Amino acid sequence: MSGALHTVLCERLGCRYPIVQTAMGWVADAKLTAATCNAGGFGFFAGATAEPGTVEQHILDIKAKTDRPFGVNFHMFQPNAEELIAAVIKHKVRAVSYGRGPDAKTIHRLKDAGVICMPTVGAVKHAVKAAELGADIVTVQGGEGGGHTGAVPTSILLPQVLDAISVPVVAAGGFFDGRGLAAALAYGAAGIAMGTRFLMTTDSPVPPTTLERYVAAKDPAKIRISTAVDGLPQRFIENEELDHLEKMSLLARMAMSAKHMRRFRQQTGIGVLAMGRLGLKILSRNDNTFAQTVMAANLPTLVQQSMVYGHAKEGLLPSGQAAAMIERLESCDDLIRRIMDEAETRLNSLRTPTPAAH
Numbered sequence: 001m002s003g004a005l006h007t008v009l010c011e012r013l014g015c016r017y018p019i020v021q022t023a024m025g026w027v028a029d030a031k032l033t034a035a036t037c038n039a040g041g042f043g044f045f046a047g048a049t050a051e052p053g054t055v056e057q058h059i060l061d062i063k064a065k066t067d068r069p070f071g072v073n074f075h076m077f078q079p080n081a082e083e084l085i086a087a088v089i090k091h092k093v094r095a096v097s098y099g100r101g102p103d104a105k106t107i108h109r110l111k112d113a114g115v116i117c118m119p120t121v122g123a124v125k126h127a128v129k130a131a132e133l134g135a136d137i138v139t140v141q142g143g144e145g146g147g148h149t150g151a152v153p154t155s156i157l158l159p160q161v162l163d164a165i166s167v168p169v170v171a172a173g174g175f176f177d178g179r180g181l182a183a184a185l186a187y188g189a190a191g192i193a194m195g196t197r198f199l200m201t202t203d204s205p206v207p208p209t210t211l212e213r214y215v216a217a218k219d220p221a222k223i224r225i226s227t228a229v230d231g232l233p234q235r236f237i238e239n240e241e242l243d244h245l246e247k248m249s250l251l252a253r254m255a256m257s258a259k260h261m262r263r264f265r266q267q268t269g270i271g272v273l274a275m276g277r278l279g280l281k282i283l284s285r286n287d288n289t290f291a292q293t294v295m296a297a298n299l300p301t302l303v304q305q306s307m308v309y310g311h312a313k314e315g316l317l318p319s320g321q322a323a324a325m326i327e328r329l330e331s332c333d334d335l336i337r338r339i340m341d342e343a344e345t346r347l348n349s350l351r352t353p354t355p356a357a358h
Helices: 008-013 030-038 055-065 081-090 104-112 124-133 154-164 178-187 208-216 240-247 250-268 272-285 290-307 321-325 332-351
Strands: 019-021 042-045 071-073 095-097 138-141 169-172 191-194 223-226 234-237
Touching: 019 030, 019 332, 030 042, 030 055, 030 332, 042 055, 042 095, 055 081, 071 081, 081 104, 124 138, 124 154, 138 154, 154 169, 154 178, 178 191, 178 332, 208 290, 223 240, 223 321, 240 290
Parallel strands: 019 042, 019 191, 042 071, 071 095, 138 169, 169 191
Antiparallel strands: 223 234
């Protein structure tokens, strides 16, 4: 393997290759995380959607499936954030990923325990703030990425962030093959992070009926941004539920969220007062409006419909535009091996002089 493909990311995370599997809710389970790590990448478990009281067992499940280092994702506004942080420290998890939630005290608590802090950001100012707060590595997601995303494409955002901060940067948003890895390294990134590409593997827990919709998505223009779910821009594959939400009034969507919130309380056992405190956290930490905070419950409930139960019409399909470039499912092992071979071929071709034209 080319020396250019063994980067500082590999050194810090303890992985063989500079490829990160992101923590997609209800998708990045113990099996997918371990499969990524065993294949030489670095997997993040979706701790942000782990039910209270289950985090430690999930970590133990991953350890039973791999002896490689792995990471855990969390949000400070999830009900069991403290449980997750304590479990990560106790079990010496290599890294955590998060959004803009944790304060400097929480970040340094993790760093003091030897945990690498690796936030994901979608804007230059957030990358700068993350580095100031103590991030060891920053993942930068351009607008092509799935879920909550921004308007700036990776090709513009990545060099902006590389110029603005000195910590290693991982590129995300629009990556799916070895050409993308070679391009990210050429920009100066330490590696790439992929969500949709790992969702679309044979190691993914996503039901076949939902995966069929991802494989069938061939037009990147139909994997688009909508604000209809919780008032914030998110990228989804067009489907019946997204169309239904976009035709509803704001009041109707808020009423729907109230119903989803009651279901969330029943599933988690969280009380009314605790739910109120959680809402205030979301409101204060994410610069949300009141309406966005009220509608926050729509997203997890509707994503679960497709990702857990296989109801691809009634649920939402979060996706990066890269899904349009993915024609088949393959294992994490085959995927990572192919990406590395493609990247090495691409880099070698750049070193080989082009014959002069006659």
